[in-house]
Amino acid sequence: MDRHLAEWKYELDRFWSAHAPDYGEAMQLAREIASVAENEALRQAASQALPILRSAAEEGADHATCIAARRRLHVIREVLSALTTPQFGRRAALPKALSAEDRSRELLGLPLGRRLSESEIHRAYKLLAKRTHPDVGGTEEAFLKISAAHEALIRERRMPPRH
Numbered sequence: 001m002d003r004h005l006a007e008w009k010y011e012l013d014r015f016w017s018a019h020a021p022d023y024g025e026a027m028q029l030a031r032e033i034a035s036v037a038e039n040e041a042l043r044q045a046a047s048q049a050l051p052i053l054r055s056a057a058e059e060g061a062d063h064a065t066c067i068a069a070r071r072r073l074h075v076i077r078e079v080l081s082a083l084t085t086p087q088f089g090r091r092a093a094l095p096k097a098l099s100a101e102d103r104s105r106e107l108l109g110l111p112l113g114r115r116l117s118e119s120e121i122h123r124a125y126k127l128l129a130k131r132t133h134p135d136v137g138g139t140e141e142a143f144l145k146i147s148a149a150h151e152a153l154i155r156e157r158r159m160p161p162r163h
Contacts, residue, residue, distance in 0.1 A: 104149035
């Protein structure tokens with residue numbers, strides 16, 4: 001995929017530096033990016049550029065349409081640049097790993113970031129247990145997961161606060 005990104009960046013730079021870019025070719029490139037790109041932001045930028053590029057590619061397109069098309073090409077170019085520029089000295093922003101407690105809260109559908117009462121935890125567990133228990137059509141695996149999450153949260157709740 002890196003080869004595609006480099007090719008697309010080269011083509012966009014070529015369109016960008018041209019005095020009168022061929023918006024028909026730019027539209028084809030945007031269509032390819034929108035259908036093939038793995039990065040969602042890049043696909044979205046290319047998809048949003050397609051209508052204005054199509055209008056700019058028509059015979060007799062007005063100056064304002066061409067300016068708008070050029071702006072959309074610039075957005076695609078910026079996204080591609082962000083994807084292809086090396087990150088020296090900084091790590092790319094990685095999604096923060098959830099703690100065991102946060103995973104348990106998510107599994108039970110409880111809010112993150114505030115202290116929970118035992119009754120809140122128990123209520124959420126009971127609601128899910130009614131749907132996931134094997135006797136009511138749920139799976140043993142799902143029931144065991146929510147039971148473990150319930151136990152972990154109750155155990156965490158009963159522990160004295162750390163200083």
